Amino acid sequence: MISLNIEKTFGFISKEKVSAYDAEVKAAQEMLEKGTGKGNDFLGWLHLPSFISKEHLAELNATAKVLRDNCEVVIIAGIGGSYLGARAVIEALSNSFTWLQDKKTAPVMIYAGHNISEDYLYELTEYLKDKKFGVINISKSGTTTETALAFRLLKKQCEDQRGKETAKQVIVAVTDAKKGAARVTADKEGYKTFIIPDNVGGRFSVLTPVGLLPIAVAGFDIEQLVAGAADMEKACGADVPFAENPAAIYAATRNELYRSGKKIEILVNFCPKLHYVSEWWKQLYGESEGKDNKGIFPASVDFSTDLHSMGQWIQEGERSIFETVISLDKVDHKLEVPFDEANLDGLNFLAGKRVDEVNKMAELGTQLAHVDGGVPNMRIVLPSLNEYNIGGLLYFFEKACGISGYLLGVNPFNQPGVEAYKKNMFALLDKPGYEEESKAIRAKL
Numbered sequence: 001m002i003s004l005n006i007e008k009t010f011g012f013i014s015k016e017k018v019s020a021y022d023a024e025v026k027a028a029q030e031m032l033e034k035g036t037g038k039g040n041d042f043l044g045w046l047h048l049p050s051f052i053s054k055e056h057l058a059e060l061n062a063t064a065k066v067l068r069d070n071c072e073v074v075i076i077a078g079i080g081g082s083y084l085g086a087r088a089v090i091e092a093l094s095n096s097f098t099w100l101q102d103k104k105t106a107p108v109m110i111y112a113g114h115n116i117s118e119d120y121l122y123e124l125t126e127y128l129k130d131k132k133f134g135v136i137n138i139s140k141s142g143t144t145t146e147t148a149l150a151f152r153l154l155k156k157q158c159e160d161q162r163g164k165e166t167a168k169q170v171i172v173a174v175t176d177a178k179k180g181a182a183r184v185t186a187d188k189e190g191y192k193t194f195i196i197p198d199n200v201g202g203r204f205s206v207l208t209p210v211g212l213l214p215i216a217v218a219g220f221d222i223e224q225l226v227a228g229a230a231d232m233e234k235a236c237g238a239d240v241p242f243a244e245n246p247a248a249i250y251a252a253t254r255n256e257l258y259r260s261g262k263k264i265e266i267l268v269n270f271c272p273k274l275h276y277v278s279e280w281w282k283q284l285y286g287e288s289e290g291k292d293n294k295g296i297f298p299a300s301v302d303f304s305t306d307l308h309s310m311g312q313w314i315q316e317g318e319r320s321i322f323e324t325v326i327s328l329d330k331v332d333h334k335l336e337v338p339f340d341e342a343n344l345d346g347l348n349f350l351a352g353k354r355v356d357e358v359n360k361m362a363e364l365g366t367q368l369a370h371v372d373g374g375v376p377n378m379r380i381v382l383p384s385l386n387e388y389n390i391g392g393l394l395y396f397f398e399k400a401c402g403i404s405g406y407l408l409g410v411n412p413f414n415q416p417g418v419e420a421y422k423k424n425m426f427a428l429l430d431k432p433g434y435e436e437e438s439k440a441i442r443a444k445l
């Protein structure tokens with residue numbers, strides 16, 4: 001299970017002030033538990049891990065098997081919360097070069113419906129031309145343009161290449177129980193469907209079929225993922241005292257840092273497999289807290305890579321940032337730096353050391369340098385990359401986000417601001433029903 005260390009924030013904020021959040025956090029936990037806070041119709045994620053049944057997981061695994069048995073490639077069509085959680089888990093647990101390996105143990109997983117790039121979609125459809133592929137179409141609203149557009153292309157291509165009957169076996173929809181175009185299409189075509197519960201918002205949906213189905217298709221153990229989340233649900237429960245509750249401490253510390261003028265939180269990893277965990281986290285916190293002209297700006301970096309690009313800014317730029325490091329304790333493989341007689345590169349001081357030891361010293365050196373440079377540092381220790389630990393990490397962030405949003409005084413479960421670009425785009429594209437907006441926006445051009 002993960003652990004949290006906030007010692008390296010205490011040169012910037014006081015331990016006493018963080019501890020003083022106890023009452024506020026209790027109130028936030030109570031609002032979540034009793035459903036008395038803002039956005040209380042979207043609390044379905046709160047006890048989701050402990051409610052997921054064996055039968056539900058078996059049904060997901062059975063559908064995953066159909067896709068695994070019948071597809072060389074599976075496209076996950078979705079955007080935001082409808083793909084980031086799945087991608088975060090799959091990339092964290094996969095071999096870094098999985099798609100280049102000759103011996104495949106699972107279909108190649110490809111993501112679409114998260115951009116509107118013509119080149120991306122053209123190149124994808126070209127690649128798929130000789131592939132037996134399937135699609136998981138994921139959209140809670142069922143009407144998101146990026147996803148709907150990609151799915152329209154993929155559905156046609158799948159039917160053209162594999163025939164309508166096979167296409168029905170290898171296209172699965174994850175969407176609302178009743179409404180939206182994705183639901184209408186799935187019902188009409190007779191696709192297997194999974195429901196995204198009404199009371200679970202997109203960014204909190206990784207432990208629904210939105211995340212679980214693609215993760216199972218990729219060959220990972222969704223029972224262990226859910227078990228890790230369920231144990232974290234207990235560890236972060238409302239009955240767990242503040243000082244022992246990692247979600248409470250994380251939420252309190254980041255809010256105290258924010259109140260002290262640290263407006264940007266940078267999520268850091270030293271393992272590229274965690275890149276999409278950060279992408280998922282950015283949506284979770286960005287959409288939940290960035291409203292009412294408030295909110296910590298969630299940013300992320302992959303170290304040590306980005307130490308050579310963003311390192312300068314972090315070390316010496318405006319002191320409005322803090323870092324939260326996901327520190328991977330145990331790596332999966334062993335690789336030692338070889339001894340070289342000639343030592344032309346001068347690296348013999350590392351000979352015999354594990355590559356991970358070098359990485360760990362880079363991590364420690366960075367933490368000390370950044371703290372010295374005025375950047376408060378929190379550290380989340382992830383024991384190793386497996387389903388159980390990742391499940392726990394995801395739930396930890398979700399729970400802390402719910403608490404943190406209430407500490408900030410916003411509704412953490414809506415995202416009204418996302419509509420502005422959509423309205424303008426539809427007006428510019430002359431979508432029926434947007435006639436007035438079209439006129440108004442053209443007048444501005």
Ligand SMILES: O=P(O)(O)OC[C@H]1O[C@](O)(CO)[C@@H](O)[C@@H]1O
Nearest residue numbers: 080081082139140141144202418
């Ligand atoms: O699942 P949907 O409805 O396609 O939405 C995808 C994403 O788009 C948003 O609704 C923003 O428009 C996110 O909150 C969500 O995760």
